[in-house]
Amino acid sequence: MTPVTVRVPAKVNLQLAVGPLRDDGFHDLANVFHAVSLFDEVTASPADSLTLRVEGESIEGVPTGDDNLAARAARLLAQQLGVPAHAALTIRKNIPVAGGMAGGSADAAAALVACARLWGADVDLRPLAARLGSDVPFALLGGTAIGTGRGEVLTPVQVSGRFHWVFALADGGLSTPAVYAECDRLREARGERPGPPQASPDLMAALAAGDAKALGAALANDLEPAALSLRPALRDTLEAGRAFGALGALVSGSGPTCAFLADSADHAESLVAALTEAGVARSVVAAHGPVPGATVL
Numbered sequence: 409m410t411p412v413t414v415r416v417p418a419k420v421n422l423q424l425a426v427g428p429l430r431d432d433g434f435h436d437l438a439n440v441f442h443a444v445s446l447f448d449e450v451t452a453s454p455a456d457s458l459t460l461r462v463e464g465e466s467i468e469g470v471p472t473g474d475d476n477l478a479a480r481a482a483r484l485l486a487q488q489l490g491v492p493a494h495a496a497l498t499i500r501k502n503i504p505v506a507g508g509m510a511g512g513s514a515d516a517a518a519a520l521v522a523c524a525r526l527w528g529a530d531v532d533l534r535p536l537a538a539r540l541g542s543d544v545p546f547a548l549l550g551g552t553a554i555g556t557g558r559g560e561v562l563t564p565v566q567v568s569g570r571f572h573w574v575f576a577l578a579d580g581g582l583s584t585p586a587v588y589a590e591c592d593r594l595r596e597a598r599g600e601r602p603g604p605p606q607a608s609p610d611l612m613a614a615l616a617a618g619d620a621k622a623l624g625a626a627l628a629n630d631l632e633p634a635a636l637s638l639r640p641a642l643r644d645t646l647e648a649g650r651a652f653g654a655l656g657a658l659v660s661g662s663g664p665t666c667a668f669l670a671d672s673a674d675h676a677e678s679l680v681a682a683l684t685e686a687g688v689a690r691s692v693v694a695a696h697g698p699v700p701g702a703t704v705l
């Protein structure tokens with residue numbers, strides 16, 4: 409048995425349409441996932457127990473024990489296969505923690521792929537991914553896809569060309585359940601009754617055509633008012649990106665990372681410089697999408 413390393417991308421939600429709260433505590437979604445070129449790497453090496461190491465510059469808040477999603481993924485797969493969960497896992501984190509870019513979900517997907525390869529198992533990982541979290545199946549698949557149900561039922565979307573993104577990372581994270589709860593609270597207070605969530609035809613047309621300007625205009629996130637309510641300073645970040653010429657600006661998923669669409673790689677680099685100079689984020693990075701899901705290196 410030799411070590412297996414898997415590279416796995418972050419996501420941004422191009423559209424996040426949130427339906428009413430379900431009886432099971434989740435919300436039905438029309439969730440347009442898009443995998444972008446910010447990657448974590450998970451290595452699974454032979455071992456005689458399950459161990460975990462987390463490496464990276466900003467890993468504060470990442471659990472290193474049994475509750476790490478990568479360790480949970482390894483245990484779930486071992487249980488499913490009826491084998492001991494013996495692997496030394498190393499996560500090299502680059503995806504912002506609790507940033508709305510599904511970093512923990514990415515690590516879970518990568519751990520499933522790495523351990524399956526290490527243990528020589530040929531098994532459909534998708535049902536296990538869905539049990540680990542609503543965002544985990546997409547981290548396996550990558551590309552661009554519509555997630556329905558709670559986000560775990562995926563339909564790939566055809567995309568032309570490559571889109572250029574800028575991500576403004578915030579200090580500290582936001583809790584996903586807290587942001588959904590704030591969304592429900594705001595809707596209740598405003599007397600809003602959401603209908604069934606639907607993917608936007610304009611967004612689909614923009615993706616099929618590779619039209620960045622149309623995509624920028626179609627970006628939409630129903631969780632954004634809730635993220636802004638919990639973190640009002642994000643308004644300034646979004647406004648700064650728009651003022652510097654972003655084609656579109658929105659909070660990524662449950663936030664607090666803000667995503668900006670640029671019209672070229674050069675434009676993305678100039679947006680990175682302008683947003684960094686404006687001091688509206690902890691750090692600012694460029695990336696492109698779509699990119700593949702969890703991949704063995």
Ligand SMILES: C[C@](O)(CO)[C@H](O)COP(=O)(O)OP(=O)(O)OC[C@H]1O[C@@H](n2ccc(N)nc2=O)[C@H](O)[C@@H]1O
Nearest residue numbers: 433434435437541542543544558559584585588661662
């Ligand atoms: C905000 C997103 O990142 C957008 O892709 C996801 O919807 C969140 O996905 P995730 O982090 O994988 O979330 P899960 O681990 O499945 O659920 C965490 C919590 O988020 C809330 N949650 C999540 C997904 C969903 N469709 N409705 C929800 O209300 C629930 O309170 C749930 O208990």
Ligand SMILES: Nc1ncnc2c1ncn2[C@@H]1O[C@H](COP(=O)(O)OP(=O)(O)OP(=O)(O)O)[C@@H](O)[C@H]1O
Nearest residue numbers: 476477505506507508509510511512513515543584
């Ligand atoms: N491998 C992991 N990496 C990061 N966080 C993890 C991991 N495993 C468990 N967690 C826990 O999950 C919480 C959310 O982390 P994560 O980085 O996945 O957030 P997120 O990007 O906002 O998620 P999402 O976009 O899926 O809602 C963290 O605060 C941490 O307690």
